[in-house]
Amino acid sequence: MRTFDTIVIGVGGMGSATLWQLARPRQKVLGIERFDLGHGMGSSHGINRIIRLAYFEHPNYVPLLVRAYELWREAEQLTKEQLLFITGGIDAGTEDSRIVQGALTACREHNLSHEVLTARETTQRFPGYKLPDSYAVIYQPDAGFVASERAILAHASLAVSAGAEIHGREKVVAIEPVNGRVVVVTDQGRYEAGKVVVSAGSWISDLIPALRTNAVPERQVLGWFLPQSPDLFKPEVFPVSNILSQVGHFYQFPMWGIPGFKIGLYHHFNEKGHADQLSREPTPADEEALRKGIKHMFPDADGPTLRLAACLFTNTPDEHFVIDTLPGTPEIVVASPCSGHGFKFASVIGEVLADLVTLGKSKLDLSLFGMNRFEAPTG
Incomplete structure:
Protein backbone atom coordinates (compact mmCIF):
# COMPACT_ATOMS: atom_id res chain seq x y z
CA MET A 1 0.00 0.00 0.00
CA HIS A 45 -17.48 22.73 -17.30
CA GLY A 46 -19.19 25.10 -19.70
CA ILE A 47 -16.23 27.37 -20.52
CA ASN A 48 -16.42 29.96 -17.71
CA ARG A 49 -17.87 31.02 -14.35
CA ILE A 50 -18.71 34.47 -12.94
CA ILE A 51 -16.46 36.11 -10.36
CA ARG A 52 -17.67 39.17 -8.42
CA LEU A 53 -16.89 41.14 -5.29
CA ALA A 54 -20.36 42.63 -4.65
CA TYR A 55 -21.46 39.43 -2.98
CA PHE A 56 -25.19 39.56 -2.25
CA GLU A 57 -25.12 36.09 -0.63
CA HIS A 58 -23.26 37.42 2.45
CA PRO A 59 -20.63 40.14 3.00
CA ASN A 60 -18.39 37.61 4.81
CA TYR A 61 -17.50 36.15 1.41
CA VAL A 62 -15.77 39.34 0.27
CA PRO A 63 -12.41 38.81 2.07
CA LEU A 64 -12.26 35.32 0.56
CA LEU A 65 -12.88 36.85 -2.86
CA VAL A 66 -10.17 39.46 -2.46
CA ARG A 67 -7.69 36.67 -1.82
CA ALA A 68 -9.16 34.60 -4.67
CA TYR A 69 -8.42 37.38 -7.15
CA GLU A 70 -4.80 37.50 -5.93
CA LEU A 71 -4.36 33.76 -6.32
CA TRP A 72 -5.96 33.68 -9.77
CA ARG A 73 -3.44 36.31 -10.84
CA GLU A 74 -0.59 34.32 -9.34
CA ALA A 75 -1.68 31.20 -11.22
CA GLU A 76 -1.79 33.26 -14.41
CA GLN A 77 1.74 34.50 -13.89
CA LEU A 78 3.06 31.00 -13.27
CA THR A 79 1.24 29.36 -16.19
CA LYS A 80 1.55 32.34 -18.55
CA GLU A 81 -2.15 31.89 -19.37
CA GLN A 82 -5.00 34.32 -18.69
CA LEU A 83 -7.63 32.79 -16.44
CA LEU A 84 -9.39 35.87 -15.01
CA PHE A 85 -11.23 38.28 -17.31
CA ILE A 86 -12.66 41.58 -16.02
CA THR A 87 -15.86 42.81 -17.65
CA GLY A 88 -17.61 44.60 -14.80
CA GLY A 89 -20.67 43.09 -13.20
CA ILE A 90 -24.35 43.83 -12.69
CA ASP A 91 -26.63 42.73 -9.86
CA ALA A 92 -30.22 43.67 -10.61
CA GLY A 93 -33.81 43.21 -9.55
CA THR A 94 -36.46 45.25 -7.81
CA GLU A 95 -34.95 47.77 -5.42
CA ASP A 96 -35.96 45.78 -2.33
CA SER A 97 -34.78 42.41 -3.72
CA ARG A 98 -32.19 40.27 -1.93
CA ILE A 99 -29.79 40.61 -4.85
CA VAL A 100 -29.82 44.40 -4.98
CA GLN A 101 -29.82 44.99 -1.23
CA GLY A 102 -27.27 42.24 -0.59
CA ALA A 103 -24.88 43.55 -3.24
CA LEU A 104 -25.24 47.08 -1.89
CA THR A 105 -24.53 45.89 1.66
CA ALA A 106 -21.38 44.05 0.57
CA CYS A 107 -20.16 47.11 -1.37
CA ARG A 108 -20.73 49.48 1.53
CA GLU A 109 -19.39 47.17 4.25
CA HIS A 110 -16.16 46.52 2.34
CA ASN A 111 -15.80 49.91 0.60
CA LEU A 112 -16.05 48.38 -2.86
CA SER A 113 -16.17 50.63 -5.88
CA HIS A 114 -19.74 50.58 -7.23
CA GLU A 115 -22.51 52.57 -8.87
CA VAL A 116 -26.27 52.47 -8.40
CA LEU A 117 -27.97 52.73 -11.82
CA THR A 118 -31.51 52.81 -13.14
CA ALA A 119 -32.57 50.33 -15.79
CA ARG A 120 -32.54 53.11 -18.36
CA GLU A 121 -29.02 54.22 -17.41
CA THR A 122 -27.89 50.60 -17.66
CA THR A 123 -29.22 50.27 -21.21
CA GLN A 124 -27.59 53.56 -22.23
CA ARG A 125 -24.21 52.31 -21.02
CA PHE A 126 -24.61 48.62 -21.93
CA PRO A 127 -27.11 48.39 -24.80
CA GLY A 128 -27.34 44.59 -24.67
CA TYR A 129 -29.36 45.01 -21.46
CA LYS A 130 -33.05 45.89 -21.82
CA LEU A 131 -34.25 45.66 -18.22
CA PRO A 132 -37.73 46.64 -17.02
CA ASP A 133 -37.93 50.20 -15.68
CA SER A 134 -38.82 48.90 -12.21
CA TYR A 135 -35.40 47.22 -11.78
CA ALA A 136 -32.53 48.74 -9.81
CA VAL A 137 -28.93 47.94 -10.77
CA ILE A 138 -25.69 47.72 -8.77
CA TYR A 139 -22.69 47.95 -11.08
CA GLN A 140 -19.31 46.79 -9.73
CA PRO A 141 -16.35 47.31 -12.08
CA ASP A 142 -14.12 44.49 -10.75
CA ALA A 143 -16.43 41.61 -11.68
CA GLY A 144 -15.88 39.31 -14.62
CA PHE A 145 -15.36 35.61 -15.21
CA VAL A 146 -12.85 32.82 -14.66
CA ALA A 147 -12.08 30.42 -17.51
CA SER A 148 -13.18 27.44 -15.41
CA THR A 213 -29.48 15.45 3.25
CA ASN A 214 -27.38 18.61 3.29
CA ALA A 215 -25.46 18.45 -0.03
CA VAL A 216 -28.10 17.64 -2.62
CA PRO A 217 -27.30 17.52 -6.37
CA GLU A 218 -29.54 19.53 -8.69
CA ARG A 219 -29.58 19.54 -12.48
CA GLN A 220 -28.93 22.84 -14.27
CA VAL A 221 -28.76 23.76 -17.96
CA LEU A 222 -26.68 26.50 -19.57
CA GLY A 223 -27.28 27.90 -23.03
CA TRP A 224 -25.33 29.79 -25.68
CA PHE A 225 -27.31 31.74 -28.28
CA LEU A 226 -26.20 33.62 -31.38
CA PRO A 227 -27.21 37.28 -30.89
CA GLN A 228 -28.97 39.19 -33.63
CA SER A 229 -26.63 42.06 -32.74
CA PRO A 230 -23.32 40.41 -31.71
CA ASP A 231 -21.51 43.69 -31.11
CA LEU A 232 -23.75 44.34 -28.07
CA PHE A 233 -22.54 41.21 -26.31
CA LYS A 234 -18.76 41.45 -26.56
CA PRO A 235 -16.80 41.38 -23.27
CA GLU A 236 -15.80 45.04 -23.53
CA VAL A 237 -19.44 46.23 -23.64
CA PHE A 238 -21.42 43.52 -21.82
CA PRO A 239 -20.80 42.96 -18.08
CA VAL A 240 -21.54 39.63 -16.42
CA SER A 241 -24.72 39.73 -14.37
CA ASN A 242 -27.08 38.19 -11.81
CA ILE A 243 -30.67 39.31 -12.24
CA LEU A 244 -33.62 38.34 -10.08
CA SER A 245 -36.31 38.93 -12.68
CA GLN A 246 -40.06 38.46 -12.93
CA VAL A 247 -39.42 35.19 -14.82
CA GLY A 248 -36.60 33.76 -12.70
CA HIS A 249 -33.09 34.31 -11.35
CA PHE A 250 -30.80 34.40 -14.38
CA TYR A 251 -27.06 34.82 -14.78
CA GLN A 252 -25.33 36.01 -17.95
CA PHE A 253 -21.96 36.18 -19.72
CA PRO A 254 -20.68 38.03 -22.78
CA MET A 255 -19.62 36.17 -25.91
CA TRP A 256 -16.34 34.40 -25.18
CA GLY A 257 -14.93 31.02 -26.11
CA ILE A 258 -18.13 30.06 -27.90
CA PRO A 259 -19.49 32.72 -30.34
CA GLY A 260 -22.70 33.17 -28.39
CA PHE A 261 -24.35 34.94 -25.46
CA LYS A 262 -24.39 32.62 -22.42
CA ILE A 263 -27.28 32.43 -19.95
CA GLY A 264 -28.27 30.20 -17.05
CA LEU A 265 -31.29 29.97 -14.74
CA TYR A 266 -30.72 29.31 -11.04
CA HIS A 267 -32.63 26.27 -9.77
CA HIS A 268 -33.79 25.67 -13.35
CA PHE A 269 -36.55 23.04 -12.84
CA ASN A 270 -35.57 22.02 -9.27
CA GLU A 271 -34.62 18.55 -10.51
CA LYS A 272 -32.81 16.90 -7.59
CA GLY A 273 -31.42 13.44 -7.06
CA HIS A 274 -28.24 11.38 -7.05
CA ALA A 275 -25.56 12.74 -9.38
CA ASP A 276 -25.43 9.48 -11.35
CA GLN A 277 -29.17 9.61 -12.06
CA LEU A 278 -29.63 13.22 -13.18
CA SER A 279 -29.76 13.62 -16.96
CA ARG A 280 -26.92 15.41 -18.74
CA GLU A 281 -28.97 15.65 -21.96
CA PRO A 282 -30.61 19.07 -22.51
CA THR A 283 -34.22 19.18 -23.75
CA PRO A 284 -36.43 21.63 -25.65
CA ALA A 285 -38.03 22.54 -22.30
CA ASP A 286 -34.58 23.51 -20.96
CA GLU A 287 -34.04 25.77 -23.95
CA GLU A 288 -37.44 27.40 -23.59
CA ALA A 289 -36.79 28.20 -19.91
CA LEU A 290 -33.61 30.02 -20.88
CA ARG A 291 -35.29 31.84 -23.76
CA LYS A 292 -37.85 33.30 -21.34
CA GLY A 293 -35.02 35.22 -19.70
CA ILE A 294 -33.58 36.26 -23.05
CA LYS A 295 -36.89 37.57 -24.35
CA HIS A 296 -37.55 39.40 -21.08
CA MET A 297 -34.20 41.19 -20.73
CA PHE A 298 -31.91 40.53 -23.75
CA PRO A 299 -34.09 40.59 -26.89
CA ASP A 300 -31.07 41.29 -29.13
CA ALA A 301 -29.65 37.90 -28.06
CA ASP A 302 -32.74 35.95 -29.11
CA GLY A 303 -31.10 34.16 -32.03
CA PRO A 304 -30.29 30.56 -32.97
CA THR A 305 -29.19 28.10 -30.32
CA LEU A 306 -25.49 27.28 -30.50
CA ARG A 307 -25.06 24.97 -27.52
CA LEU A 308 -26.86 23.65 -24.45
CA ALA A 309 -25.04 21.93 -21.59
CA ALA A 310 -26.23 20.36 -18.36
CA CYS A 311 -24.23 20.71 -15.16
CA LEU A 312 -24.86 20.12 -11.46
CA PHE A 313 -25.32 22.30 -8.43
CA THR A 314 -24.84 20.71 -5.01
CA ASN A 315 -27.11 22.64 -2.67
CA THR A 316 -26.92 23.03 1.09
CA PRO A 317 -30.08 24.11 2.95
CA ASP A 318 -28.78 27.67 3.47
Whole structure:
Protein backbone atom coordinates (compact mmCIF):
# COMPACT_ATOMS: atom_id res chain seq x y z
CA MET A 1 0.00 0.00 0.00
CA ARG A 2 1.47 3.34 -1.06
CA THR A 3 1.56 6.19 1.44
CA PHE A 4 1.20 9.95 1.04
CA ASP A 5 1.12 13.01 3.24
CA THR A 6 -2.30 14.00 1.89
CA ILE A 7 -4.81 12.52 -0.55
CA VAL A 8 -7.31 14.78 -2.34
CA ILE A 9 -10.48 13.06 -3.55
CA GLY A 10 -11.99 14.92 -6.51
CA VAL A 11 -9.71 16.92 -8.79
CA GLY A 12 -12.16 19.56 -9.98
CA GLY A 13 -12.14 23.26 -9.19
CA MET A 14 -11.37 22.95 -5.48
CA GLY A 15 -9.39 19.72 -5.57
CA SER A 16 -6.97 20.85 -8.28
CA ALA A 17 -6.26 24.10 -6.43
CA THR A 18 -5.76 22.20 -3.16
CA LEU A 19 -3.28 19.82 -4.80
CA TRP A 20 -1.24 22.79 -6.03
CA GLN A 21 -1.21 24.48 -2.65
CA LEU A 22 -0.19 21.26 -0.88
CA ALA A 23 2.49 20.34 -3.42
CA ARG A 24 4.14 23.77 -3.29
CA PRO A 25 5.81 23.08 0.07
CA ARG A 26 6.73 19.66 -1.33
CA GLN A 27 4.13 17.59 0.44
CA LYS A 28 3.77 14.13 -1.06
CA VAL A 29 0.22 14.41 -2.41
CA LEU A 30 -2.12 12.27 -4.48
CA GLY A 31 -5.23 13.47 -6.30
CA ILE A 32 -7.86 10.88 -7.24
CA GLU A 33 -10.51 11.73 -9.85
CA ARG A 34 -13.27 9.27 -10.77
CA PHE A 35 -13.68 10.75 -14.28
CA ASP A 36 -11.24 12.33 -16.72
CA LEU A 37 -9.28 15.35 -15.58
CA GLY A 38 -11.39 18.31 -16.71
CA HIS A 39 -14.51 16.22 -17.31
CA GLY A 40 -18.04 17.39 -18.15
CA MET A 41 -20.03 15.35 -15.62
CA GLY A 42 -19.93 17.76 -12.68
CA SER A 43 -20.19 21.46 -11.95
CA SER A 44 -17.22 23.24 -13.53
CA HIS A 45 -17.48 22.73 -17.30
CA GLY A 46 -19.19 25.10 -19.70
CA ILE A 47 -16.23 27.37 -20.52
CA ASN A 48 -16.42 29.96 -17.71
CA ARG A 49 -17.87 31.02 -14.35
CA ILE A 50 -18.71 34.47 -12.94
CA ILE A 51 -16.46 36.11 -10.36
CA ARG A 52 -17.67 39.17 -8.42
CA LEU A 53 -16.89 41.14 -5.29
CA ALA A 54 -20.36 42.63 -4.65
CA TYR A 55 -21.46 39.43 -2.98
CA PHE A 56 -25.19 39.56 -2.25
CA GLU A 57 -25.12 36.09 -0.63
CA HIS A 58 -23.26 37.42 2.45
CA PRO A 59 -20.63 40.14 3.00
CA ASN A 60 -18.39 37.61 4.81
CA TYR A 61 -17.50 36.15 1.41
CA VAL A 62 -15.77 39.34 0.27
CA PRO A 63 -12.41 38.81 2.07
CA LEU A 64 -12.26 35.32 0.56
CA LEU A 65 -12.88 36.85 -2.86
CA VAL A 66 -10.17 39.46 -2.46
CA ARG A 67 -7.69 36.67 -1.82
CA ALA A 68 -9.16 34.60 -4.67
CA TYR A 69 -8.42 37.38 -7.15
CA GLU A 70 -4.80 37.50 -5.93
CA LEU A 71 -4.36 33.76 -6.32
CA TRP A 72 -5.96 33.68 -9.77
CA ARG A 73 -3.44 36.31 -10.84
CA GLU A 74 -0.59 34.32 -9.34
CA ALA A 75 -1.68 31.20 -11.22
CA GLU A 76 -1.79 33.26 -14.41
CA GLN A 77 1.74 34.50 -13.89
CA LEU A 78 3.06 31.00 -13.27
CA THR A 79 1.24 29.36 -16.19
CA LYS A 80 1.55 32.34 -18.55
CA GLU A 81 -2.15 31.89 -19.37
CA GLN A 82 -5.00 34.32 -18.69
CA LEU A 83 -7.63 32.79 -16.44
CA LEU A 84 -9.39 35.87 -15.01
CA PHE A 85 -11.23 38.28 -17.31
CA ILE A 86 -12.66 41.58 -16.02
CA THR A 87 -15.86 42.81 -17.65
CA GLY A 88 -17.61 44.60 -14.80
CA GLY A 89 -20.67 43.09 -13.20
CA ILE A 90 -24.35 43.83 -12.69
CA ASP A 91 -26.63 42.73 -9.86
CA ALA A 92 -30.22 43.67 -10.61
CA GLY A 93 -33.81 43.21 -9.55
CA THR A 94 -36.46 45.25 -7.81
CA GLU A 95 -34.95 47.77 -5.42
CA ASP A 96 -35.96 45.78 -2.33
CA SER A 97 -34.78 42.41 -3.72
CA ARG A 98 -32.19 40.27 -1.93
CA ILE A 99 -29.79 40.61 -4.85
CA VAL A 100 -29.82 44.40 -4.98
CA GLN A 101 -29.82 44.99 -1.23
CA GLY A 102 -27.27 42.24 -0.59
CA ALA A 103 -24.88 43.55 -3.24
CA LEU A 104 -25.24 47.08 -1.89
CA THR A 105 -24.53 45.89 1.66
CA ALA A 106 -21.38 44.05 0.57
CA CYS A 107 -20.16 47.11 -1.37
CA ARG A 108 -20.73 49.48 1.53
CA GLU A 109 -19.39 47.17 4.25
CA HIS A 110 -16.16 46.52 2.34
CA ASN A 111 -15.80 49.91 0.60
CA LEU A 112 -16.05 48.38 -2.86
CA SER A 113 -16.17 50.63 -5.88
CA HIS A 114 -19.74 50.58 -7.23
CA GLU A 115 -22.51 52.57 -8.87
CA VAL A 116 -26.27 52.47 -8.40
CA LEU A 117 -27.97 52.73 -11.82
CA THR A 118 -31.51 52.81 -13.14
CA ALA A 119 -32.57 50.33 -15.79
CA ARG A 120 -32.54 53.11 -18.36
CA GLU A 121 -29.02 54.22 -17.41
CA THR A 122 -27.89 50.60 -17.66
CA THR A 123 -29.22 50.27 -21.21
CA GLN A 124 -27.59 53.56 -22.23
CA ARG A 125 -24.21 52.31 -21.02
CA PHE A 126 -24.61 48.62 -21.93
CA PRO A 127 -27.11 48.39 -24.80
CA GLY A 128 -27.34 44.59 -24.67
CA TYR A 129 -29.36 45.01 -21.46
CA LYS A 130 -33.05 45.89 -21.82
CA LEU A 131 -34.25 45.66 -18.22
CA PRO A 132 -37.73 46.64 -17.02
CA ASP A 133 -37.93 50.20 -15.68
CA SER A 134 -38.82 48.90 -12.21
CA TYR A 135 -35.40 47.22 -11.78
CA ALA A 136 -32.53 48.74 -9.81
CA VAL A 137 -28.93 47.94 -10.77
CA ILE A 138 -25.69 47.72 -8.77
CA TYR A 139 -22.69 47.95 -11.08
CA GLN A 140 -19.31 46.79 -9.73
CA PRO A 141 -16.35 47.31 -12.08
CA ASP A 142 -14.12 44.49 -10.75
CA ALA A 143 -16.43 41.61 -11.68
CA GLY A 144 -15.88 39.31 -14.62
CA PHE A 145 -15.36 35.61 -15.21
CA VAL A 146 -12.85 32.82 -14.66
CA ALA A 147 -12.08 30.42 -17.51
CA SER A 148 -13.18 27.44 -15.41
CA GLU A 149 -12.10 24.56 -17.63
CA ARG A 150 -8.71 26.12 -18.27
CA ALA A 151 -8.34 26.93 -14.56
CA ILE A 152 -8.72 23.31 -13.45
CA LEU A 153 -6.07 22.18 -15.90
CA ALA A 154 -3.81 25.09 -14.94
CA HIS A 155 -3.99 24.21 -11.24
CA ALA A 156 -3.45 20.53 -12.01
CA SER A 157 -0.44 21.36 -14.17
CA LEU A 158 1.05 23.52 -11.43
CA ALA A 159 0.47 20.72 -8.93
CA VAL A 160 2.15 18.10 -11.12
CA SER A 161 5.08 20.44 -11.77
CA ALA A 162 5.48 20.76 -7.99
CA GLY A 163 5.52 16.97 -7.57
CA ALA A 164 1.88 15.97 -7.11
CA GLU A 165 0.53 12.70 -8.49
CA ILE A 166 -2.93 12.59 -10.11
CA HIS A 167 -4.97 9.49 -10.98
CA GLY A 168 -7.92 9.90 -13.36
CA ARG A 169 -10.66 7.33 -13.99
CA GLU A 170 -10.26 5.84 -10.52
CA LYS A 171 -13.29 5.69 -8.22
CA VAL A 172 -12.99 5.97 -4.44
CA VAL A 173 -15.21 3.41 -2.76
CA ALA A 174 -14.30 3.87 0.91
CA ILE A 175 -12.47 6.15 3.33
CA GLU A 176 -11.26 4.35 6.47
CA PRO A 177 -9.77 6.23 9.43
CA VAL A 178 -7.19 3.96 11.11
CA ASN A 179 -5.11 4.94 14.17
CA GLY A 180 -4.93 8.64 13.37
CA ARG A 181 -4.32 8.09 9.66
CA VAL A 182 -6.66 7.40 6.74
CA VAL A 183 -6.84 4.56 4.23
CA VAL A 184 -8.48 5.40 0.90
CA VAL A 185 -9.86 2.41 -0.99
CA THR A 186 -10.50 2.71 -4.73
CA ASP A 187 -11.59 0.35 -7.47
CA GLN A 188 -7.91 0.01 -8.33
CA GLY A 189 -6.05 -0.06 -5.01
CA ARG A 190 -5.50 1.15 -1.46
CA TYR A 191 -3.58 4.24 -0.33
CA GLU A 192 -2.72 5.63 3.08
CA ALA A 193 -2.22 9.23 4.17
CA GLY A 194 -2.01 11.39 7.25
CA LYS A 195 -4.86 13.60 5.96
CA VAL A 196 -7.55 13.33 3.31
CA VAL A 197 -9.42 16.18 1.61
CA VAL A 198 -12.82 15.22 0.23
CA SER A 199 -13.78 17.63 -2.56
CA ALA A 200 -15.92 15.25 -4.58
CA GLY A 201 -18.56 17.72 -5.74
CA SER A 202 -21.99 16.21 -6.31
CA TRP A 203 -20.74 12.79 -5.16
CA ILE A 204 -19.54 14.07 -1.79
CA SER A 205 -22.38 12.50 0.22
CA ASP A 206 -21.43 9.05 -1.13
CA LEU A 207 -18.21 9.43 0.86
CA ILE A 208 -19.44 11.66 3.70
CA PRO A 209 -22.84 10.23 4.76
CA ALA A 210 -23.38 13.12 7.20
CA LEU A 211 -23.99 15.33 4.15
CA ARG A 212 -26.58 13.07 2.54
CA THR A 213 -29.48 15.45 3.25
CA ASN A 214 -27.38 18.61 3.29
CA ALA A 215 -25.46 18.45 -0.03
CA VAL A 216 -28.10 17.64 -2.62
CA PRO A 217 -27.30 17.52 -6.37
CA GLU A 218 -29.54 19.53 -8.69
CA ARG A 219 -29.58 19.54 -12.48
CA GLN A 220 -28.93 22.84 -14.27
CA VAL A 221 -28.76 23.76 -17.96
CA LEU A 222 -26.68 26.50 -19.57
CA GLY A 223 -27.28 27.90 -23.03
CA TRP A 224 -25.33 29.79 -25.68
CA PHE A 225 -27.31 31.74 -28.28
CA LEU A 226 -26.20 33.62 -31.38
CA PRO A 227 -27.21 37.28 -30.89
CA GLN A 228 -28.97 39.19 -33.63
CA SER A 229 -26.63 42.06 -32.74
CA PRO A 230 -23.32 40.41 -31.71
CA ASP A 231 -21.51 43.69 -31.11
CA LEU A 232 -23.75 44.34 -28.07
CA PHE A 233 -22.54 41.21 -26.31
CA LYS A 234 -18.76 41.45 -26.56
CA PRO A 235 -16.80 41.38 -23.27
CA GLU A 236 -15.80 45.04 -23.53
CA VAL A 237 -19.44 46.23 -23.64
CA PHE A 238 -21.42 43.52 -21.82
CA PRO A 239 -20.80 42.96 -18.08
CA VAL A 240 -21.54 39.63 -16.42
CA SER A 241 -24.72 39.73 -14.37
CA ASN A 242 -27.08 38.19 -11.81
CA ILE A 243 -30.67 39.31 -12.24
CA LEU A 244 -33.62 38.34 -10.08
CA SER A 245 -36.31 38.93 -12.68
CA GLN A 246 -40.06 38.46 -12.93
CA VAL A 247 -39.42 35.19 -14.82
CA GLY A 248 -36.60 33.76 -12.70
CA HIS A 249 -33.09 34.31 -11.35
CA PHE A 250 -30.80 34.40 -14.38
CA TYR A 251 -27.06 34.82 -14.78
CA GLN A 252 -25.33 36.01 -17.95
CA PHE A 253 -21.96 36.18 -19.72
CA PRO A 254 -20.68 38.03 -22.78
CA MET A 255 -19.62 36.17 -25.91
CA TRP A 256 -16.34 34.40 -25.18
CA GLY A 257 -14.93 31.02 -26.11
CA ILE A 258 -18.13 30.06 -27.90
CA PRO A 259 -19.49 32.72 -30.34
CA GLY A 260 -22.70 33.17 -28.39
CA PHE A 261 -24.35 34.94 -25.46
CA LYS A 262 -24.39 32.62 -22.42
CA ILE A 263 -27.28 32.43 -19.95
CA GLY A 264 -28.27 30.20 -17.05
CA LEU A 265 -31.29 29.97 -14.74
CA TYR A 266 -30.72 29.31 -11.04
CA HIS A 267 -32.63 26.27 -9.77
CA HIS A 268 -33.79 25.67 -13.35
CA PHE A 269 -36.55 23.04 -12.84
CA ASN A 270 -35.57 22.02 -9.27
CA GLU A 271 -34.62 18.55 -10.51
CA LYS A 272 -32.81 16.90 -7.59
CA GLY A 273 -31.42 13.44 -7.06
CA HIS A 274 -28.24 11.38 -7.05
CA ALA A 275 -25.56 12.74 -9.38
CA ASP A 276 -25.43 9.48 -11.35
CA GLN A 277 -29.17 9.61 -12.06
CA LEU A 278 -29.63 13.22 -13.18
CA SER A 279 -29.76 13.62 -16.96
CA ARG A 280 -26.92 15.41 -18.74
CA GLU A 281 -28.97 15.65 -21.96
CA PRO A 282 -30.61 19.07 -22.51
CA THR A 283 -34.22 19.18 -23.75
CA PRO A 284 -36.43 21.63 -25.65
CA ALA A 285 -38.03 22.54 -22.30
CA ASP A 286 -34.58 23.51 -20.96
CA GLU A 287 -34.04 25.77 -23.95
CA GLU A 288 -37.44 27.40 -23.59
CA ALA A 289 -36.79 28.20 -19.91
CA LEU A 290 -33.61 30.02 -20.88
CA ARG A 291 -35.29 31.84 -23.76
CA LYS A 292 -37.85 33.30 -21.34
CA GLY A 293 -35.02 35.22 -19.70
CA ILE A 294 -33.58 36.26 -23.05
CA LYS A 295 -36.89 37.57 -24.35
CA HIS A 296 -37.55 39.40 -21.08
CA MET A 297 -34.20 41.19 -20.73
CA PHE A 298 -31.91 40.53 -23.75
CA PRO A 299 -34.09 40.59 -26.89
CA ASP A 300 -31.07 41.29 -29.13
CA ALA A 301 -29.65 37.90 -28.06
CA ASP A 302 -32.74 35.95 -29.11
CA GLY A 303 -31.10 34.16 -32.03
CA PRO A 304 -30.29 30.56 -32.97
CA THR A 305 -29.19 28.10 -30.32
CA LEU A 306 -25.49 27.28 -30.50
CA ARG A 307 -25.06 24.97 -27.52
CA LEU A 308 -26.86 23.65 -24.45
CA ALA A 309 -25.04 21.93 -21.59
CA ALA A 310 -26.23 20.36 -18.36
CA CYS A 311 -24.23 20.71 -15.16
CA LEU A 312 -24.86 20.12 -11.46
CA PHE A 313 -25.32 22.30 -8.43
CA THR A 314 -24.84 20.71 -5.01
CA ASN A 315 -27.11 22.64 -2.67
CA THR A 316 -26.92 23.03 1.09
CA PRO A 317 -30.08 24.11 2.95
CA ASP A 318 -28.78 27.67 3.47
CA GLU A 319 -26.78 27.70 0.20
CA HIS A 320 -23.54 28.48 2.05
CA PHE A 321 -20.46 26.30 1.59
CA VAL A 322 -19.23 23.38 3.67
CA ILE A 323 -15.55 23.80 4.61
CA ASP A 324 -14.63 21.96 7.78
CA THR A 325 -12.87 19.02 9.34
CA LEU A 326 -15.18 16.05 9.75
CA PRO A 327 -16.58 16.14 13.30
CA GLY A 328 -14.80 13.51 15.36
CA THR A 329 -12.32 12.74 12.58
CA PRO A 330 -9.86 15.65 12.18
CA GLU A 331 -7.82 13.65 9.66
CA ILE A 332 -10.59 14.22 7.09
CA VAL A 333 -11.22 17.70 5.66
CA VAL A 334 -14.51 18.24 3.84
CA ALA A 335 -15.03 20.84 1.13
CA SER A 336 -18.26 21.49 -0.74
CA PRO A 337 -18.23 25.12 -1.98
CA CYS A 338 -21.34 24.66 -3.84
CA SER A 339 -24.98 25.78 -4.26
CA GLY A 340 -24.15 27.21 -7.65
CA HIS A 341 -21.78 29.96 -6.57
CA GLY A 342 -18.56 28.21 -5.68
CA PHE A 343 -16.15 28.11 -8.59
CA LYS A 344 -14.93 31.71 -8.35
CA PHE A 345 -13.52 30.79 -4.93
CA ALA A 346 -11.56 27.75 -6.15
CA SER A 347 -8.17 29.44 -5.95
CA VAL A 348 -8.61 30.59 -2.36
CA ILE A 349 -10.43 27.46 -1.20
CA GLY A 350 -7.38 25.50 -2.33
CA GLU A 351 -5.25 27.63 -0.02
CA VAL A 352 -7.79 27.35 2.83
CA LEU A 353 -7.93 23.57 2.59
CA ALA A 354 -4.16 23.28 2.46
CA ASP A 355 -3.98 25.39 5.63
CA LEU A 356 -6.57 23.19 7.35
CA VAL A 357 -4.47 20.15 6.43
CA THR A 358 -1.09 21.53 7.44
CA LEU A 359 -1.95 24.06 10.19
CA GLY A 360 -5.34 22.91 11.40
CA LYS A 361 -6.82 26.37 10.81
CA SER A 362 -7.22 29.16 8.28
CA LYS A 363 -6.49 32.85 8.67
CA LEU A 364 -9.74 33.58 6.83
CA ASP A 365 -13.17 33.53 8.50
CA LEU A 366 -14.85 30.17 7.89
CA SER A 367 -17.62 30.60 10.46
CA LEU A 368 -20.40 30.39 7.83
CA PHE A 369 -19.22 27.01 6.60
CA GLY A 370 -19.09 24.62 9.58
CA MET A 371 -20.77 21.23 9.35
CA ASN A 372 -22.23 21.55 12.84
CA ARG A 373 -24.75 24.13 11.62
CA PHE A 374 -26.82 21.27 10.18
CA GLU A 375 -27.20 19.52 13.51
CA ALA A 376 -30.72 19.45 14.91
CA PRO A 377 -31.13 21.55 18.08
CA THR A 378 -31.44 19.56 21.30
CA GLY A 379 -33.58 20.17 24.35
